[in-house]
Amino acid sequence: MEIFLQQLINGLVQGSVYALVALGYTMVYGILGLINFAHGEVVMVGAMVALMSINAMLGSAFPPAIILPVALFAAIFACMLLGYSIERIAYRPLRHAPRLAPLITAIGVSIVLQTLAMIIWGREYHAFPQLFPNQSHNFGGAVINDVQLAIIIIALLVMSMLMLLVHRTRLGRAMRAVAENQSAAILMGININQVISITFMLGSALAAIAGIMVSANYGVVHYYMGFMLGLKAFTAAVLGGIGNLRGAMLGGVLLGLIESLGAGYIGTLTGGFMGSNYQDAFAFLVLIGVLIFRPSGLLGERVADRA
Amino acid sequence: MSRLLFTLVSAAFVFNLAACNKADRASSAENGNDLLVRIGAAAPLTGPQAHIGKDNENGTRMAIDDANTKGIMIGGKKVHFELLSEDDQTDPKIATIVAQKLVDAKVNGVIGHLNSGTSIPASRIYSDNGIPQISPSATAVNYTAQGFKTAFRVMANDSQQGKVLGEFAVKNLGAKNIAVIDDRTAYGQGLAEEFIKSAKANGAQIVAHEYTTDKAVDFSAVLTSIKSKKPDLLFFGGMDPQGVPMVKQMKSLGLAAKFMMGDGGYTPKMPELAGDAANDMYASLPGVPLEKMPNGPDFKKRYEEKFKQEIQLYAPYCYDATNVMIAAMQKAGSADPAKYLPELAKLTFDGVTSKITFDEKGDLKGGAVTLYQVQNGKWVPIETLGMSGK
Numbered sequence: 218m219e220i221f222l223q224q225l226i227n228g229l230v231q232g233s234v235y236a237l238v239a240l241g242y243t244m245v246y247g248i249l250g251l252i253n254f255a256h257g258e259v260v261m262v263g264a265m266v267a268l269m270s271i272n273a274m275l276g277s278a279f280p281p282a283i284i285l286p287v288a289l290f291a292a293i294f295a296c297m298l299l300g301y302s303i304e305r306i307a308y309r310p311l312r313h314a315p316r317l318a319p320l321i322t323a324i325g326v327s328i329v330l331q332t333l334a335m336i337i338w339g340r341e342y343h344a345f346p347q348l349f350p351n352q353s354h355n356f357g358g359a360v361i362n363d364v365q366l367a368i369i370i371i372a373l374l375v376m377s378m379l380m381l382l383v384h385r386t387r388l389g390r391a392m393r394a395v396a397e398n399q400s401a402a403i404l405m406g407i408n409i410n411q412v413i414s415i416t417f418m419l420g421s422a423l424a425a426i427a428g429i430m431v432s433a434n435y436g437v438v439h440y441y442m443g444f445m446l447g448l449k450a451f452t453a454a455v456l457g458g459i460g461n462l463r464g465a466m467l468g469g470v471l472l473g474l475i476e477s478l479g480a481g482y483i484g485t486l487t488g489g490f491m492g493s494n495y496q497d498a499f500a501f502l503v504l505i506g507v508l509i510f511r512p513s514g515l516l517g518e519r520v521a522d523r524a
Numbered sequence: 525m526s527r528l529l530f531t532l533v534s535a536a537f538v539f540n541l542a543a544c545n546k547a548d549r550a551s552s553a554e555n556g557n558d559l560l561v562r563i564g565a566a567a568p569l570t571g572p573q574a575h576i577g578k579d580n581e582n583g584t585r586m587a588i589d590d591a592n593t594k595g596i597m598i599g600g601k602k603v604h605f606e607l608l609s610e611d612d613q614t615d616p617k618i619a620t621i622v623a624q625k626l627v628d629a630k631v632n633g634v635i636g637h638l639n640s641g642t643s644i645p646a647s648r649i650y651s652d653n654g655i656p657q658i659s660p661s662a663t664a665v666n667y668t669a670q671g672f673k674t675a676f677r678v679m680a681n682d683s684q685q686g687k688v689l690g691e692f693a694v695k696n697l698g699a700k701n702i703a704v705i706d707d708r709t710a711y712g713q714g715l716a717e718e719f720i721k722s723a724k725a726n727g728a729q730i731v732a733h734e735y736t737t738d739k740a741v742d743f744s745a746v747l748t749s750i751k752s753k754k755p756d757l758l759f760f761g762g763m764d765p766q767g768v769p770m771v772k773q774m775k776s777l778g779l780a781a782k783f784m785m786g787d788g789g790y791t792p793k794m795p796e797l798a799g800d801a802a803n804d805m806y807a808s809l810p811g812v813p814l815e816k817m818p819n820g821p822d823f824k825k826r827y828e829e830k831f832k833q834e835i836q837l838y839a840p841y842c843y844d845a846t847n848v849m850i851a852a853m854q855k856a857g858s859a860d861p862a863k864y865l866p867e868l869a870k871l872t873f874d875g876v877t878s879k880i881t882f883d884e885k886g887d888l889k890g891g892a893v894t895l896y897q898v899q900n901g902k903w904v905p906i907e908t909l910g911m912s913g914k
Binding site for chain 1: 569570571572574575577578708733734735736737739740741742744745746748749751752764765768769772773776777778793796797798799
């Protein structure tokens with residue numbers, strides 16, 4: 218039982234991170250119909266910037282309680298700027314091009330960012346300093362530490378704030394309008410360029426938060442870290458129904474749980490026939506299964522409630 | 525899908541580069557009395573293992589720069605060595621493309637690849653074209669067991685390493701219930717299998733065998749399931765990008781077992797990044813400790829002066845591999861692969877890492893294996909085994 222509980226916790230932690238990153242994919246897709254493959258790299262840049270600011274302040278007299286928020290804001294600011302520039306430089310000129318062009322551009326941006334990060338921060342792994350003592354709590358036989366608790370709580374908090382923003386504010390209404398019909402939105406006096414820029418910046422801010430979470434949890438930062446995470450989060454977004462905000466959150470948490478329970482139990486379930494090496498295959502099997510019965514994902518609708 | 529596109533794009537890119545190279549190759553073949561010898565180097569220069577790959581390239585570069593400064597003569601001609609360094613991205617598919625590219629560029633020999641998973645598919649291409657390949661670090665048994673006359677390595681293989689690790693785990697550390705994780709690469713899987721064989725032969729029980737990949741960072745799920753089997757030792761067949769988060773997650777889950785890796789874990793990054801979590805962990809490295817190598821301390825000093833960074837892992841082996849190749853060319857009086865290959869096979873060479881001679885398969889004769897432990901954040905050699913040979 219405690220093993221099961223532990224696997225649930227593992228899955229929830231992993232899933233919260235996936236969900237935050239998946240939101241970035243789904244917001245952009247909802248508005249532009251574009252899969253922004255460079256989003257994983259934004260996560261990495263967030264982690265790198267946070268690491269740089271922490272290291273710059275670590276020698277000074279500032280207490281950790283100030284360093285962390287400052288690093289967080291530096292990372293969010295840098296990522297918002299990056300997200301804005303990516304959209305402005307790479308995607309806006311292609312907005313009316315055939316769909317394949319922005320897709321290839323997205324992959325190109327991802328490679329460029331990765332290589333730039335490699336040149337700036339080097340090939341080696343950087344240690345992400347531990348600012349606060351990270352205590353483990355025993356929870357019915359399962360172990361959860363402070364960082365993991367913080368990940369789950371912050372992810373929940375940020376996601377509810379985003380929901381409020383999209384469904385309760387003027388800006389949110391404008392975003393939903395652009396998602397539904399761009400030309401109609403223009404006629405209603407919405408500045409769609411501005412709305413699209415803000416969407417990219419919001420998604421990038423979430424990516425920055427996710428980047429710090431991942432690096433605090435694993436204690437390691439590397440220029441390559443965004444690639445795999447980006448792919449997984451994209452999968453999560455598709456699983457939940459890409460373009461749908463609740464879907465991205467549900468998909469992220471589900472994917473985390475599937476992976477962790479899959480890796481933990483697949484060996485016993487199949488009597489040793491399949492081992493934990495099928496962890497990823499198992500996650501994709503579930504994805505395929507869902508897509509067969511619900512081609513637009515778990516919460517996706519044909520006329521999606523896109524944001 | 526992005527994976528596929530990514531591979532396609534990078535493949536197209538590599539082919540494109542190869543095509544460009546053909547044009548300028550003809551012009552720089554041999555000018556005047558100087559003989560131009562091209563040495564290819566292949567290692568991952570991007571991706572999770574880029575730091576180790578760059579270290580390999582540095583080792584080879586240092587040997588080549590040294591040879592150029594010394595002004596080596598081959599067959600009465602002054603030689604200029606040139607390094608062609610390629611990025612195989614730790615990917616077996618890219619490795620074959622890179623190998624073909626080096627062959628097309630008419631290299632006289634290849635130092636590489638870093639990983640077993642890339643060295644093995646690439647070795648067929650080098651063999652088909654008769655180009656000698658010395659891998660500094662591919663330790664999988666299969667690499668030299670394919671019967672290729674061109675494949676050599678300057679490091680003990682996994683059957684030697686796995687045997688020593690298994691024996692050490694059971695006899696010296698008293699492990700009875702052992703859990704194993706491997707990263708499903710040719711190296712990780714091969715080493716894990718040899719380790720299991722040896723541990724079982726020494727009377728231990730394998731209570732769990734779990735798997736991961738060489739790109740994963742989260743192991744909490746497999747570690748949780750291993751925790752329920754209550755092992756007293758966990759062995760991981762893989763490299764340090766996985767080893768660091770694995771040992772940290774192991775400690776944070778409260779899995780109280782000793783942690784052990786093969787040569788892939790013996791890097792300065794391991795204790796540096798994992799911090800306290802890595803304390804008391806074990807890893808092995810074929811060969812004797814650098815401090816005890818005949819020219820080890822001198823090499824370390826020169827390397828750090830030249831590249832302004834610590835040796836990561838295999839740089840001394842790359843340095844030796846390159847020098848062995850050059851020595852064979854000198855002995856044969858020719859840089860022609862067909863002429864110096866027989867000399868390479870029967871050469872005896874005093875390298876930085878050890879005395880190097882190859883057996884009939886191309887394996888290093890009498891490779892020693894040293895076990896290291898992290899003590900107070902530093903790797904400390906504890907025992908060297910297997911000096912007498914196989």
